[in-house]
Amino acid sequence: MKQDMIVILDLGSTKNTVLARAIRDLGVYSEIYPHDITLEELNALPNVKGIILNGGENRVVDGIAIDAAPEIYTANFPILAIDHPKATSGEKIANWSQSSLKKFIFDTCKAEANWSMKNFIADQVELLRQQIGKEKVLLALSGGVDSSVVAALLIRAIGDQLTCVHVNHGLMRKGESESVIEVFKNQLNANLIYVDATDRFLGKLANVSDPEQKRKIIGAEFINVFAEEAKKLDGIKFLGQGTIYPDIIESGTKTAKVVKSHHNVGGLPEDLNFDLVEPLKMLFKDEVRACGVELGLPAEMVYRQPFPGPGLGVRCLGAITRERLEAVRESDAILREEFHIAGLDKKVWQYFTIVPDFKSVGVKDNARCFEYPVILRAINTVDAMTASIEELPWPVLQKITKRILEEVPNVNRVCYDLSPKPCATIEWE
Ligand code: XMP
Numbered sequence: 001m002k003q004d005m006i007v008i009l010d011l012g013s014t015k016n017t018v019l020a021r022a023i024r025d026l027g028v029y030s031e032i033y034p035h036d037i038t039l040e041e042l043n044a045l046p047n048v049k050g051i052i053l054n055g056g057e058n059r060v061v062d063g064i065a066i067d068a069a070p071e072i073y074t075a076n077f078p079i080l081a082i083d084h085p086k087a088t089s090g091e092k093i094a095n096w097s098q099s100s101l102k103k104f105i106f107d108t109c110k111a112e113a114n115w116s117m118k119n120f121i122a123d124q125v126e127l128l129r130q131q132i133g134k135e136k137v138l139l140a141l142s143g144g145v146d147s148s149v150v151a152a153l154l155i156r157a158i159g160d161q162l163t164c165v166h167v168n169h170g171l172m173r174k175g176e177s178e179s180v181i182e183v184f185k186n187q188l189n190a191n192l193i194y195v196d197a198t199d200r201f202l203g204k205l206a207n208v209s210d211p212e213q214k215r216k217i218i219g220a221e222f223i224n225v226f227a228e229e230a231k232k233l234d235g236i237k238f239l240g241q242g243t244i245y246p247d248i249i250e251s252g253t254k255t256a257k258v259v260k261s262h263h264n265v266g267g268l269p270e271d272l273n274f275d276l277v278e279p280l281k282m283l284f285k286d287e288v289r290a291c292g293v294e295l296g297l298p299a300e301m302v303y304r305q306p307f308p309g310p311g312l313g314v315r316c317l318g319a320i321t322r323e324r325l326e327a328v329r330e331s332d333a334i335l336r337e338e339f340h341i342a343g344l345d346k347k348v349w350q351y352f353t354i355v356p357d358f359k360s361v362g363v364k365d366n367a368r369c370f371e372y373p374v375i376l377r378a379i380n381t382v383d384a385m386t387a388s389i390e391e392l393p394w395p396v397l398q399k400i401t402k403r404i405l406e407e408v409p410n411v412n413r414v415c416y417d418l419s420p421k422p423c424a425t426i427e428w429e
Contacts, residue, residue, distance in 0.1 A: 001046040001126075002119040003029040004111040009068050011035045011085055013056030017249055019082075019096065021284065026098075027113030028105055029120075031282060032249065039071045048077065050109030055083040080104045117287070117294040121153065124279045128157035132238060137277055139240035140226055141166045141192070142309075143180040145302060146242030146280060149288050152295040153279050154240055155188050162240070163191045165229045167222060170198030171311030171325070174333040183298060197225045202320065209318040209357070211429035218310040227269050239274035243281045244288055305350050306384070314429040318357030323410055324372060328355045330408045331374045338400045344378075348390045351378040353404075354417075354428050362412030373413035374404050379426055387421040 006023050008030060010016050016032045023030035031045075035053075042048065051072065059065050067085060079090030091108070093100055105111050137154060141147050141164040154162045164184060168177040177194070184190040204217050230236065268274075280288050292302035308314055312332070316325045331353040339345045354375040362369045376397075381387040401414040417424070 001123050003115050003123065004047045004049045005045065006030045006050050006052060006105055006109065006111060007042065007045065007048050008032045008052045008054050009035050009037065009072075011053050011055040011066060011068070012059030012061070013054040013083065014058065015056065016054055017246070019052065019054060022096075022098065022101060023105065024115055024284075024287075026102060026105060027115050028111045029115040035066050035068055037072075038069060039075055042072065042075070042077075049111040050078040050080065050104065052104075053079060053081045053085045055081070055085045059085075078104070078108045080108075117290050120283075120287075121156070121291065121294055124153060125157040128154065128277065128279055131277065132158055132161065135161065135237040136233075136235055137162045137238040137240050138230055138233065138236045138274070139164045141180060141184065143172075143176055143301070144242070144307065145285075145292065145304060146244055146288060148180075148183075148297055148301050149292040149295065150240050150242045150280055151184060151190065152188065152292065152297050154277070155184075155190055156295060157279075160189075160191055163193065163233060163236070165193045165195065165226060167195045167197055167225050167229075169201040169218060169222060169225075169311060169313075170196075171201065171218070171313040171316075173307065173312065173336075174329050179298075179301065183301060193229055195225055195229060197221070200225070202322065202325075205313065205320050207319050211314065214313055214320070214429065215310050218313055222309075223268060227272055230268075230272050237275060238277045239268075240277045240279075243278040245280075245282055245284050248281055305345075308427060314427050315352060315354045317354060317428055324355045324357065327372055327374065327408050327411055328353055331355070331404045331411065334403045334407065335376060335400055338396060338403070339378075342393070342396045344390070344392070344396065348378050349380045349387075350426060351376075351390075353377070355411075356428075360413055364412060369412050371410050371412040373415055374408065374411050375415045375417050375428075376400065377417045377426070377428075379421070381421070381426070384426060385421075387426050389418050389420055392416070 006028055008016055008019055010032055020030045020032055053068055073079065081090055081092045082096055083094060091104060137158065139147065139151055139154065139162060141151050143166065151164055166177065166180050181192065181194060185192040201218065201221055204221055205214060208214055208217060280291070283291060289302045312325060312328045313320060316328045335351060335353050339348065339351055354377060355372050356375065359370045359372055362371060378390040378392060379387040380390055397416060404411060404414050
C-alpha cells in the first residue's frame with residue numbers, strides 16, 4: 001500500500017466525517033472506525049501512523065462513557081484525544097484546528113502527505129486483483145457517477161473478468177444510454193450487456209398514477225430484469241457496487257443515529273448469492289469524481305447532476321404515456337443544452353423539466369389547441385434536504401421557452417416553478 005493512514009476512532013462525535021475530510025485535505029488518508037475496534041483489527045490496517053480518539057456529545061451510552069480498548073492506549077501508536085476521553089497517554093485537546101491537526105499528523109506521527117487519486121487507484125487495482133483473483137464480477141451500470149467510476153476502476157483492475165449490465169428502463173434522459181454504450185463498450189472495451197426494457201417497464205406502468213406505486217414498480221422491475229440477465233451468465237462470483245463513504249457512515253455507527261439505511265442493489269433474489277466488491281466505499285463524493293477524472297471518464301459523466309433512480313418516470317406526472325414521456329425527454333434536453341450554453345450547468349445543482357397530466361387551452365397557427373404544459377425546475381442545495389430557487393436570467397428563460405414551444409410536440413405552455421424545499425420537494429413525485 002502506498003498511503004499512510006490516520007485512524008479516527010468514533011467516541012461519540014458527530015464530526016467524524018468533517019475530521020476525516022480535514023485530514024484528507026491535508027493530503028493524508030484517514031478512515032473512521034468504531035470505538036471498540038480491537039488492537040488486532042487495528043494492527044491489520046495498512047500503514048497506520050496515528051490514532052485520533054474523537055469524543056463528543058454522544059459519548060455516554062446507557063449512562064456509561066464509551067472508551068477505546070485499554071490495549072490500544074498502551075500500543076505504540078501516537079494518540080490524540082479530542083473533547084475529554086480520559087486518555088492517560090498521548091496529547092489532549094478540547095477542539096481541533098488545522099494547526100493542531102498538522103502538528104499531530106506531521107510532527108508527532110511523521111505521516112507523509114501521500115494521499116492522491118493516483119495512489120488510491122494503484123492501491124485499489126492491487127487490492128481488487130487480490131480479492132477477485134480469476135473470478136468474474138457483475139455490475140449494474142446505470143451511467144450514474146458512482147456506477148460509472150466503479151466500472152472504470154474494475155476495467156482497469158480486471159478487464160474482461162467484468163461484465164456490466166445496463167438496463168434501459170425507457171425513463172432515461174435523451175442520449176444517456178447511448179453515451180454509456182459509447183464510453184464503456186466502444187472506448188473502454190467493456191463486456192457490456194445492453195437491455196432495452198422500455199416496453200416492459202412502460203407496460204407495467206400503464207394506467208398507474210400513484211407516485212409511490214410507480215416508484216415501487218420501477219424498483220422491482222429493475223431487480224427482475226437485472227436478475228434475469230445475471231442468471232443467463234455463468235460462474236459469476238462477485239457483484240460490484242457503487243457504495244460510497246457517506247452511504248456507510250449514514251447507515252449509522254455505534255454511537256451515531258441511522259440517517260438512512262445503506263443502499264445497494266437490495267432485493268436481489270437469494271439464489272443469486274454474490275460476494276460484494278465495493279472499491280469506492282472509502283471515498284467521499286468529490287473524491288469519487290476525482291477518481292473518475294483520473295481514470296479518464298468524460299467530464300459530462302463525472303460531473304453530471306443527480307438523477308433519481310426512477311428517472312423521468314417521476315417527472316412525467318400521473319400515469320405515464322409515451323406522448324408525455326417524450327415531451328419530458330425533449331424539453332429536458334433543450335433545458336440542459338441551454339444551461340450548458342449559458343454556463344448555468346456549473347452554477348445550478350439540479351435542473352430538469354416536468355410534464356403534468358393535464359392540458360390547457362392555447363392557440364397555434366390561428367387555431368385553438370389543447371395541449372400539455374412543461375414546468376421548469378432549477379434548484380441549488382448543499383445536501384438536497386433543503387433547496388432554494390435559482391434566479392435565472394430572463395433571456396435564458398425566454399430562449400428555453402421559445403425553443404420548447406417550437407420544438408416539442410403536444411406542448412403549448414411553459415411555467416417556472418418558484419417553490420423552495422420545504423415546503424415543496426425537489427422532484428414533483
Ligand atoms: P426530493 O424530491 O426528495 O429529492 O426533494 C431530493 C434529491 O433526491 C433525488 N431523488 C432520488 N434519487 N432515487 C435516487 O437515487 C430516488 O428514488 C430519488 N427520488 C428523488 C432528487 O432528484 C433530488 O436530487
